[in-house]
Amino acid sequence: xxxxxxxxxxxxxxxxxxxxxxxxxxxxxxxxxxxxxxxxxxxxxxxxxxxxxxxxxxxxxxxxxxxxxxxxxxxxxxxxxxxxxxxxxxxxxxxxxxxxxxxxxxxxxxxxxxxxxxxxxxxxxxxxxxxxxxxxxxxxxxxxxxxxxxxxxxxxxxxxxxxxxxxxxxxxxxxxxxxxxxxxxxxxxxxxxxxxxxxxxxxxxxxxxxxxxxxxxxxxxxxxxxxxxxxxxxxxxxxxxxxxxxxxxxxxxxxxxxxxxxxxxxxxxxxxxxxxxxxxxxxxxxxxxxxxxxxxxxxxxxxxxxxxxxxxxxxxxxxxxxxxxxxxxxxxxxxxxxxxxxxxxxxxxxxxxxxxxxxxxxxxxxxxxxxxxxxxxxxxxxxxxxxxxxxxxxxxxxxxxxxxxxxxxxxxxxxxxxxxxxxxxxxx
Amino acid sequence: xxxxxxxxxxxxxxxxxxxxxxxxxxxxxxxxxxxxxxxxxxxxxxxxxxxxxxxxxxxxxxxxxxxxxxxxxxxxxxxxxxxxxxxxxxxxxxxxxxxxxxxxxxxxxxxxxxxxxxxxxxxxxxxxxxxxxxxxxxxxxxxxxxxxxxxxxxxxxxxxxxxxxxxxxxxxxxxxxxxxxxxxxxxxxxxxxxxxxxxxxxxxxxxxxxxxxxxxxxxxxxxxxxxxxxxxxxxxxxxxxxxxxxxxxxxxxxxxxxxxxxxxxxxxxxxxxxxxxxxxxxxxxxxxxxxxxxxxxxxxx
Amino acid sequence: xxxxxxxxxxxxxxxxxxxxxxxxxxxxxxxxxxxxxxxxxxxxxxxxxxxxxxxxxxxxxxxxxxxxxxxxxxxxxxxxxxxxxxxxxxxxxxxxxxxxxxxxxxxxxxxxxxxxxxxxxxxxxxxxxxxxxxxxxxxxxxxxxxxxxxxxxxxxxxxxxxxxxxxxxxxxxxxxxxxxx
Numbered sequence: 001x002x003x004x005x006x007x008x009x010x011x012x013x014x015x016x017x018x019x020x021x022x023x024x025x026x027x028x029x030x031x032x033x034x035x036x037x038x039x040x041x042x043x044x045x046x047x048x049x050x051x052x053x054x055x056x057x058x059x060x061x062x063x064x065x066x067x068x069x070x071x072x073x074x075x076x077x078x079x080x081x082x083x084x085x086x087x088x089x090x091x092x093x094x095x096x097x098x099x100x101x102x103x104x105x106x107x108x109x110x111x112x113x114x115x116x117x118x119x120x121x122x123x124x125x126x127x128x129x130x131x132x133x134x135x136x137x138x139x140x141x142x143x144x145x146x147x148x149x150x151x152x153x154x155x156x157x158x159x160x161x162x163x164x165x166x167x168x169x170x171x172x173x174x175x176x177x178x179x180x181x182x183x184x185x186x187x188x189x190x191x192x193x194x195x196x197x198x199x200x201x202x203x204x205x206x207x208x209x210x211x212x213x214x215x216x217x218x219x220x221x222x223x224x225x226x227x228x229x230x231x232x233x234x235x236x237x238x239x240x241x242x243x244x245x246x247x248x249x250x251x252x253x254x255x256x257x258x259x260x261x262x263x264x265x266x267x268x269x270x271x272x273x274x275x276x277x278x279x280x281x282x283x284x285x286x287x288x289x290x291x292x293x294x295x296x297x298x299x300x301x302x303x304x305x306x307x308x309x310x311x312x313x314x315x316x317x318x319x320x321x322x323x324x325x326x327x328x329x330x331x332x333x334x335x336x337x338x339x340x341x342x343x344x345x346x347x348x349x350x351x352x353x354x355x356x357x358x359x360x361x362x363x364x365x366x367x368x369x370x371x372x373x374x375x376x377x378x379x380x381x382x383x384x385x386x387x388x389x390x391x392x393x394x395x396x397x398x399x400x401x402x403x404x405x406x407x408x409x410x411x412x413x414x415x416x417x418x419x420x421x422x423x424x425x426x427x428x
Numbered sequence: 429x430x431x432x433x434x435x436x437x438x439x440x441x442x443x444x445x446x447x448x449x450x451x452x453x454x455x456x457x458x459x460x461x462x463x464x465x466x467x468x469x470x471x472x473x474x475x476x477x478x479x480x481x482x483x484x485x486x487x488x489x490x491x492x493x494x495x496x497x498x499x500x501x502x503x504x505x506x507x508x509x510x511x512x513x514x515x516x517x518x519x520x521x522x523x524x525x526x527x528x529x530x531x532x533x534x535x536x537x538x539x540x541x542x543x544x545x546x547x548x549x550x551x552x553x554x555x556x557x558x559x560x561x562x563x564x565x566x567x568x569x570x571x572x573x574x575x576x577x578x579x580x581x582x583x584x585x586x587x588x589x590x591x592x593x594x595x596x597x598x599x600x601x602x603x604x605x606x607x608x609x610x611x612x613x614x615x616x617x618x619x620x621x622x623x624x625x626x627x628x629x630x631x632x633x634x635x636x637x638x639x640x641x642x643x644x645x646x647x648x649x650x651x652x653x654x655x656x657x658x659x660x661x662x663x664x665x666x667x668x669x670x671x672x673x674x675x676x677x678x679x680x681x682x683x684x685x686x687x688x689x690x691x692x693x694x695x696x697x698x699x700x701x702x703x704x705x706x707x708x709x710x711x712x713x714x715x716x717x718x719x720x721x722x723x724x725x726x727x728x729x
Numbered sequence: 730x731x732x733x734x735x736x737x738x739x740x741x742x743x744x745x746x747x748x749x750x751x752x753x754x755x756x757x758x759x760x761x762x763x764x765x766x767x768x769x770x771x772x773x774x775x776x777x778x779x780x781x782x783x784x785x786x787x788x789x790x791x792x793x794x795x796x797x798x799x800x801x802x803x804x805x806x807x808x809x810x811x812x813x814x815x816x817x818x819x820x821x822x823x824x825x826x827x828x829x830x831x832x833x834x835x836x837x838x839x840x841x842x843x844x845x846x847x848x849x850x851x852x853x854x855x856x857x858x859x860x861x862x863x864x865x866x867x868x869x870x871x872x873x874x875x876x877x878x879x880x881x882x883x884x885x886x887x888x889x890x891x892x893x894x895x896x897x898x899x900x901x902x903x904x905x906x907x908x909x910x
Contacts, residue, residue: 195619198536198558198596274537318515320535322556445813452814456800461850464800494800721800726811 002026002038003420006382009044011372013051014355023049025378028419032374042415042427044382051370052084052379052416053357056258057149057174057234057306058331060086060117062105064093069311069398071105075114077309077331077397079424082357082381082413086115087365090122091150097122097133099141106142114423118144118365123162123173127151132162139169144365147174149234152210154180156217163221167229170366172256174232175214177241178282182206187321189268189283197271199321202283208240215248218255232364233257235308237282239292246301256364258306259293261334265341266290266403276317276324277403280310294342297356298349304361307334311399329399333390337404339383339411382415430727431550432719433539434559435600443568443604450569450711450718456493457714467496470724473526474500475517476553478534482685483553486709487530487562490716496724499526514538515545522546528724531555536593549723557591563684564597566715568605570708571640574680579606584634584675586667587644587692588617588656589627594684595644599625610634613644613665616655631665638675642682643667643693658691668694672702680704730888730905736863736881737902739894745878746775749860750782752876756858757827760787764823766794768832768844769815774895775862776831794819796830801843823852829876833891835861838872863902865889 002024010019011033022035023044060074069077078086088105090096096105102119109117121143125131127150135146146166153159153175166173183206188194190201211233221229236242236257245257262280267287270278278284296302310327317324330337335357342348359369370376387410392402416424429442456464472491474484484500491498501517518529528549531539536558542550554560568578575581583602589595589611602609603624611618611625612634618627628634635641650656672679681693681702689695697703737745757763760783767776773795780791797815799805805812830844841859848857860876865883881904883889888905892898 190620192619192621195590195622196596198556198593200557274540315513315515318513318541320514320533320538320541322535449814452797452800452816455817459851463850465846466800466802466805469806721814722811725805726809728809729806 002031002036003040004417005035005038005041006044006049007035007041009047009049009382012048012350012354013371014351014359014369015371016351020044023372025380025417025420028421029378030372030374030376033372042382046385047414048383048385049372050082050354050381050383051358051372052381052418053082053335054085054361054365054367055083055307055309055331056087056304056361056364058086058088058309059091059311059327060088061311062092067398068313071109071117072112073396073398074309074311074331075109075112075117077395078115079416079418080396080413080426081331081333082335082383082416083115083331084379084381084416084418084423085118087118087120087144089149090120090147091127095122095127096120097125097127099134099137102138102141102143113421114418116418118142120145120147120149120174122146123148123153124158129153129155129158132158132165135165135171136169139171143171145172145174145232147176147234149174149176152176152178152180156213159214160217160221163218163229163231164225167221167225167227170227170230172230172232172364174234176235177207177210177214177233178202179206179210182209185322186283187279188271189285191268191286193268193271197274199271202281204238204240204285204289207236207238207282208244211241211244215244215253215255218248218253222254228254231255235260235263235282235306236293236296236302237263237285237289239289242292242296242301246296246299249301256303257301258304258361258364259297259302260306260308261330261337262308262328262403264290264293264297264305265337270403274321276319276321277328277401279321279324279326280328281326294348298352302356303364305334305338305356306361307331309397311397313398314401317401328403329395329397329401332395332397333402333404333409335383335413336409336411337407340409344410378417378420380417381413383411384414385410386412388412429722431539431543432561432723433543433550433552434561434597435564435604438604440604443601446565446718446722447569447572449721450565450715453717453721454711454714456717463493463495465495466721467491467494467724470527471497471499471525472528472530472720473521474498474530474553475521476500476502476532477514477538478532478554480532480554482709483532486712487553487716490713491720493713494717494720496720499524514541518542518546522548527727527729528720549727551719551723554593557593557596559597560593561597561601562712562716562719563594564601565719566708566712567598567642567682567684568601569711569715570682570704573707573711574704575639577606578602580608581606581639582608582610582637583640583642584610584612584638585625585642585644586612586631586634586665588646588650589613589622589644590617590619591647591650592644596622598642599623610638614656614661617650631671632674635671635674638679640680640682641667641672641675645684645686646688646692662691666690666692666694667697669697672697678702682708685709730907733887733904733906735901736889736904737879739900742862742878742900742902745862746778747782749876749878750779751786753779753829753858753860754783754787756875760789760791762826762855763829764792764794764821764826765829765831766796766819766848768830768840769795769797771833771891771893771896772796772831774893775833779829779831779860792821794821796844796847798840798843798847801847803839803843817847819851823848823854826852826854827856827858828854829858829860831860833862834889835859835864835874835877836867838868838870841872842870862891863889
């Protein structure tokens with residue numbers, strides 16, 4: 001006797017699409033794909049079942065900025081978005097830079113019983129870019145990667161030492177790759193549109209220059225380290241930086257990279273509205289960059305789609321474009337957005353799309369793949385093809401606004417399970 | 429025309445109609461009683477998030493000359509950062525029954541954002557580097573007064589084009605009236621492109637046969653940011669008597685003020701008969717009266 | 730709108746204006762200090778014609794100015810369409826002058842009220858007269874004309890159309906009736 005039976009459901013994971021089957025879930029696992037007795041039966045006809053999503057990049061703001069988001073709202077937003085696992089960024093107040101802080105976050109998240117939290121730790125103490133944190137102890141406390149995200153790693157020597165230090169423990173070092181001195185006060189993509197709108201531009205070259213530098217730093221670390229370092233480039237936004245990562249991968253460098261839902265679906269044109277909702281770093285780029293990123297998703301240059309969910313208060317996002325903070329909240333819309341915009345509208349392969357939410361990011365963290373097979377962990381998401389408009393007012397996140405408000409999307413998560421336990425349910 | 433944010437989407441006919449009204453307003457300003465009751469019952473707020481005495485005074489005088497009630501709100505942006513928002517400020521004014529908001533801010537887009545929050549007319553009083561449409565209108569008015577027409581006329585804008593809202597607004601407006609606009613300045617102070625303007629780092633090229641020359645203010649911050657060296661700028665981009673020989677004889681000079689004498693413009697030129705600076709300030713009131721009339725009368729309240 | 734009647738033909742109009750010209754000179758006891766001010770739009774050619782008639786029989790030039798009363802209207806904060814503002818051109822000093830305001834139709838009196846306010850702001854005339862081609866009644870303000878071409882009793886749903894050669898290509902005054910809505 002299982003707990004849940006999902007009947008007549010199509011399966012989709014990194015291996016492909018198959019079904020329909022009757023998925024029997026119990027003891028936190030998939031017990032059978034051929035049905036059986038269960039306490040609860042859910043009709044899966046017309047729906048897709050996928051492995052639970054993993055977000056490599058979310059800002060949950062706890063501790064210190066709970067006015068923007070906290071673990072409870074952030075992790076509830078995550079399960080509503082189909083995420084069963086999530087990496088939180090350490091640029092909190094104070095920054096997460098000690099094993100104690102990592103353990104405290106994990107403990108609190110476990111008690112919430114929503115998505116599983118992997119709190120990333122700072123690469124340097126206080127994220128100040130000077131003194132390295134204790135990579136080994138942070139790893140043992142549960143940190144999945146080290147990053148100074150929220151800031152840029154201006155000191156190449158510190159980054160090199162960080163990559164070497166993390167390599168010993170198999171920890172990736174994730175970088176927000178923008179040359180701060182080149183981007184200066186840029187608030188949107190630099191180019192003719194920024195010139196027209198009179199907004200300070202953040203040049204695409206600032207990202208490319210920093211990715212190029214970081215790849216050289218990685219080369220150095222690879223040559224010097226007895227273990228294999230791992231550089232993860234966050235939120236790639238430009239064609240040029242993407243090409244650099246592609247070349248580096250071809251050359252066998254241990255680099256991985258992610259792209260965000262906003263860089264894949266929006267362009268700088270959105271800034272014509274002068275709405276700080278669209279202010280994000282790196283900035284929204286051109287249509288050409290979007291096309292390059294989608295190409296990168298297909299050919300494997302990009303390993304994962306990561307949200308960079310960055311909640312702020314409504315009032316902060318109603319400041320002007322110079323003062324409003326950078327960031328777009330997206331945990332609750334990421335999958336339906338890309339399901340609709342990439343798979344439904346452009347025929348992007350569904351199997352690859354799901355992989356970019358599951359096995360892709362799992363591999364970045366060194367986790368084993370998760371496929372829909374008998375015996376597999378029942379961390380799953382049921383996706384509904386029915387159309388529904390994005391309604392930020394209904395978000396669980398404290399950031400109840402969205403650049404995609406009103407967009408009509410398909411592929412909404414209607415049921416999210418973590419180890420067989422229902423953590424989100426929106427079945428009709 | 430619901431708001432005046434910039435000149436995107438404006439037609440030549442709309443601009444000309446506004447300038448025609450401005451000519452009537454200029455005549456009002458010549459009368460013994462320089463005041464008409466046209467905007468009685470309307471309330472105009474000047475909302476300045478960036479200090480600017482000259483522009484604020486010009487708007488307030490324009491509103492009073494039209495018999496509108498005027499309220500003014502000036503806030504350092506620092507107080508905004510303490511938690512009071514643009515939106516709160518504007519909604520407070522809206523609750524007081526304001527019909528038009530003249531908004532000045534150091535960030536591009538604030539007037540644009542304001543149109544999402546208030547029902548009244550929004551007039552851009554200068555937003556960051558983005559636009560300063562009433563300045564461009566008074567420049568156009570002054571140029572038309574001096575040149576008769578702008579069709580086929582070459583207007584050279586000289587200086588820090590990149591950071592200039594005046595340059596951007598003139599770049600939108602003057603070509604609408606048939607002018608050929610050139611922009612010259614050091615490469616670090618030029619945009620990559622600006623629709624409607626031919627950009628060049630060669631001052632002589634922009635000045636050659638120019639019918640009028642508009643000189644922009646060189647801000648200290650640009651030198652501090654290392655974008656330009658002052659001596660170098662003066663040596664190569666200051667508009668001087670000698671350099672003006674390239675332009676048409678008697679080509680008038682405009683400057684949006686306030687001026688750094690002997691930096692962007694040779695001091696003797698600033699006081700010469702070629703300078704239209706005082707006409708610009710004078711015409712500013714008439715142009716702003718016309719803008720208020722066009723935006724407020726006939727508007728659903 | 731439906732055409733109802735012709736109120737004046739070209740010859741009648743000429744005679745009416747000629748009479749007004751005479752009355753104006755008589756009232757002003759000559760043309761010293763006399764000036765004419767036509768109200769936009771049709772008041773302007775009417776004022777010019779009166780000036781021409783005076784020149785014909787007096788041999789003297791009477792200055793003519795033009796006045797746009799738009800900025801003095803009392804309904805600008807209520808109307809749904811913005812009226813075009815036009816030039817006012819009074820190239821002489823009004824102070825101490827006898828001013829004859831000239832308009833085509835006197836109806837509610839609001840235009841005349843606005844014109845009076847505008848004139849007061851332009852100078853300090855010693856006397857202001859009002860001359861109209863047609864007085865159709867229905868005053869809303871205590872205003873009357875000093876010189877009238879023709880008094881025409883009308884209903885409120887009727888419209889008086891003054892056509893002038895300078896503006897409309899012919900001299901004629903018509904009465905029209907608005908269709909019930």
